[in-house]
Amino acid sequence: MDVNCAFLYGDIDEEIYVCQPLRFEDPNFPDTVYKLDKSLYGLHQAPRIWYETLTQYLLSKGFTRGTIDMTLFKKKSDGILIHPEKYVQEIMQKYKMDDCSSELSPFTAQTCLAPDESGKSVDAHRYRSMIGSLMYLTASRPDIAFTVGYCSRYQANPKESHEKAVKRIFRYLKGTRRLGLWYPKGGCFDLHAYSNSDYGGCKLDRKSVSGGCQYLGECLVSWQSKKQTTVSLSTREAEYTTAYSCCCQVLWIQHQMIDYSINILHTPIFCDNEAAIGMAKNPIHHTRTKHIETQIHAIRDA
Known part of the structure; x- marks a missing residue:
């Protein structure tokens, strides 16, 4: 979607006034200001207003709100640890990878993914689901961001070679499920x-x-x-x-x-x-x- 233009369609539920645009001043009322009926691109409130507009529309069409798993955050006396161990365990069980062996890296320098037109096709729905689960995980695991992005290029027609690369990421996660992001206090x-x-x-x-x-x-x-x-x-x-x-x-x-x-x-x-x-x-x-x-x-x- 064109987000820049979408920002112009958010209804404002508070009083916000702006100065008259440069070189577009009203000659009869040069010292007046405008009260906004819609949000403007660049307005500080624009992202929140657009989020509320989009949210209400999606809810009216039958979508439901998701929830944030607060177990990802572990607050300690000296800082906060973002620790996705529980989520890693859940997706490992979901895709039946919890009994696999572990890997030391999510990717190898010798790995070269290609469209592989002659390769055997795999379940595209399952492949996209695995990629989606890993995409969510990249928000707290930057060490797999490159590899997940690499594998996501082949979601249209995934082959066995692509699924093999994705499964290597899961095997890497099994051995590093305790890794996380540490944010010290002060x-x-x-x-x-x-x-x-x-x-x-x-x-x-x-x-x-x-x-x-x-x-x-x-x-x-x-x-x-x-x-x-x-x-x-x-x-x-x-x-x-x-x-x-x-x-x-x-x-x-x-x-x-x-x-x-x-x-x-x-x-x-x-x-x-x-x-x-x-x-x-x-x-x-x-x-x-x-x-x-x-x-x-x-x-x-x-």
């Missing part, structure tokens, strides 16, 4: 981020995969693993595109922290590619980087 709120890419990692279209994570102090608050939309022509370009995506996420977090009266002005982004770092610092645009010129402008400006 500490600083210094925001810093890391970015990295898998240059030409997709064997089908040779698109790279962008990966990044953002920390507030010692707390991991955001992470991404996504295939890039265009083919990068060099490791430098792949790393720079990844740094740009990480930069966008950092700017979003900085904006969100302002709502909590925390103004984070300087955020380092760590990248392991000297060429990409040099591009961010070099004020001169070279012809070989012209195709990512907009990204260069954006990240340098930030």
